[in-house]
Amino acid sequence: xxxxxxxxxxxxxxxxxxxxxxxxxxxxxxxxxxxxxxxxxxxxxxxxxxxxxxxxxxxxxxxxxxxxxxxxxxxxxxxxxxxxxxxxxxxxxxxxxxxxxxxxxxxxxxxxxxxxxxxxxxxxxxxxxxxxxxxxxxxxxxxxxxxxxxxxxxxxxxxxxxxxxxxxxxxxxxxxxxxxxxxxxxxxxxxxxxxxxxxxxxxxxxxxxxxxxxxxxxxxxxxxxxxxxxxxxxxxxxxxxxxxxxxxxxxxxxxxxxxxxxxxxxxxxxxxxxxxxxxxxxxxxxxxxxxxxxxxxxxxxxxxxxxxxxxxxxxxxxxxxxxxxxxxxxxxxxxxxxxxxxxxxxxxxxxxxxxxxxxxxxxxxxxxxxxxxxxxxxxxxxxxxxxxxxxxxxxxxxxx
Amino acid sequence: xxxxxxxxxxxxxxxxxxxxxxxxxxxxxxxxxxxxxxxxxxxxxxxxxxxxxxxxxxxxxxxxxxxxxxxxxxxxxxxxxxxxxxxxxxxxx
Numbered sequence: 442x443x444x445x446x447x448x449x450x451x452x453x454x455x456x457x458x459x460x461x462x463x464x465x466x467x468x469x470x471x472x473x474x475x476x477x478x479x480x481x482x483x484x485x486x487x488x489x490x491x492x493x494x495x496x497x498x499x500x501x502x503x504x505x506x507x508x509x510x511x512x513x514x515x516x517x518x519x520x521x522x523x524x525x526x527x528x529x530x531x532x533x534x535x536x537x538x539x540x541x542x543x544x545x546x547x548x549x550x551x552x553x554x555x556x557x558x559x560x561x562x563x564x565x566x567x568x569x570x571x572x573x574x575x576x577x578x579x580x581x582x583x584x585x586x587x588x589x590x591x592x593x594x595x596x597x598x599x600x601x602x603x604x605x606x607x608x609x610x611x612x613x614x615x616x617x618x619x620x621x622x623x624x625x626x627x628x629x630x631x632x633x634x635x636x637x638x639x640x641x642x643x644x645x646x647x648x649x650x651x652x653x654x655x656x657x658x659x660x661x662x663x664x665x666x667x668x669x670x671x672x673x674x675x676x677x678x679x680x681x682x683x684x685x686x687x688x689x690x691x692x693x694x695x696x697x698x699x700x701x702x703x704x705x706x707x708x709x710x711x712x713x714x715x716x717x718x719x720x721x722x723x724x725x726x727x728x729x730x731x732x733x734x735x736x737x738x739x740x741x742x743x744x745x746x747x748x749x750x751x752x753x754x755x756x757x758x759x760x761x762x763x764x765x766x767x768x769x770x771x772x773x774x775x776x777x778x779x780x781x782x783x784x785x786x787x788x789x790x791x792x793x794x795x796x797x798x799x800x801x802x803x804x805x806x807x808x809x810x811x812x813x814x815x816x817x818x819x820x821x822x823x824x825x826x827x828x829x830x831x832x833x834x835x836x837x838x839x840x841x
Numbered sequence: 842x843x844x845x846x847x848x849x850x851x852x853x854x855x856x857x858x859x860x861x862x863x864x865x866x867x868x869x870x871x872x873x874x875x876x877x878x879x880x881x882x883x884x885x886x887x888x889x890x891x892x893x894x895x896x897x898x899x900x901x902x903x904x905x906x907x908x909x910x911x912x913x914x915x916x917x918x919x920x921x922x923x924x925x926x927x928x929x930x931x932x933x934x
Binding site: 730826 | 842843855856859860862877878880881882884885886887889890891894896912914915916917
């Protein structure tokens with residue numbers, strides 16, 4: 442591509458075989474795999490803002506697959522394996538770093554849940570270890586493992602293959618891969634409605650830049666999925682919440698592991714450049730404002746400083762919020778919808794980044810064949826009617 | 842942080858409250874008549890509007906009573922609160 446651009450900013454065409462709504466990580470990955478694996482290249486990815494400017498620009502880049510239930514382990518591990526080959530596959534440096542993810546336990550229920558989950562993970566072929574407090578201290582020397590703190594560290598689950606990646610590079614690498622295969626990436630193009638046949642089937646989308654015809658429409662809009670479903674007249678079991686995060690200024694490297702704590706609520710890693718990246722729990726109220734309340738940040742910092750006393754001397758450089766789509770069982774929703782030609786990938790809530798290649802891969806297959814990919818099958822919308830929920834509140838590790 | 846008007850105690854900081862989600866979700870009047878899809882709708886489906894929203898809060902650290910608030914989910918502006926059974930404040934839709 443001329444002048445060093447990775448991908449072209451396209452004008453909307455008249456119609457496409459597949460229109461993907463949302464050019465975040467999942468939308469871009471879906472387009473990439475549609476083109477790469479299914480030969481479907483007449484694809485547009487519509488983005489109301491700029492490419493990867495929503496949650497893809499706002500997450501804490503943590504990657505892991507240590508979920509409890511078989512269905513979850515299968516789909517998240519599928520994603521982790523795709524991560525492990527993604528840089529070679531895309532020919533793009535993603536700063537993918539398998540530095541290990543440590544989930545701390547601070548009370549007896551945490552310990553029991555953690556040990557149970559480690560055992561479940563190992564049965565599912567997911568690398569997982571239980572670490573006692575001494576092992577935790579050896580792994581992360583700056584962590585305060587004193588028994589005298591208010592929430593002492595009683596151990597932790599550790600997934601060595603977990604880690605982080607550079608979120609922008611992930612988006613740009615996928616955008617490049619999709620663009621090279623003929624996918625149109627269209628920014629500043631907000632979907633405002635859907636055109637339907639008298640029978641209800643969708644034949645295209647109305648946008649801020651005019652009508653675009655579509656053989657199939659794939660919703661990939663995270664926190665805004667409910668807004669689109671409203672236009673289509675069906676309900677989703679989603680609530681959109683602000684989820685906040687922050688970074689410190691650039692510091693010398695002091696932390697080479699991702700550390701998460703469910704009970705005191707912070708998750709932290711140190712980026713390659715040196716800033717500490719910390720995530721909070723969700724704000725309790727429903728919100729689309731991409732910002733949350735300051736007391737959530739305050740609690741998160743209090744937790745971080747108790748766990749890492751050395752952080753007390755760091756400064757907050759910037760805080761922000763993204764809008765996450767939380768489902769009742771903290772598991773995603775992937776598959777067909779009640780509306781013909783419309784598919785949905787949503788409900789990833791606080792943990793969508795890790796699923797970027799996996800979600801895109803199974804969603805592309807689902808769209809191409811108009812039936813759920815075997816790994817997506819348990820995550821259909823019908824589980825809320827059958828009652829076959831996949832409760833991952835423990836493994837989701839972010840307070841809901 | 843939100844400043845939430847408790848209808849009994851007045852304006853208080855958000856940290857004194859707990860959130861209860863969508864207001865006016867009534868228990869089914871004839872539960873025996875519901876099929877699985879209707880139960881799913883009652884148990885799991887909630888409105889998730891981008892705009893004005895009627896929602897429940899409880900004043901946990903105060904009077905411990907439940908009440909409803911009309912709040913905008915983008916600006917977070919609060920149009921007002923009202924007690925159960927009272928009429929919600931009017932907002933432009």
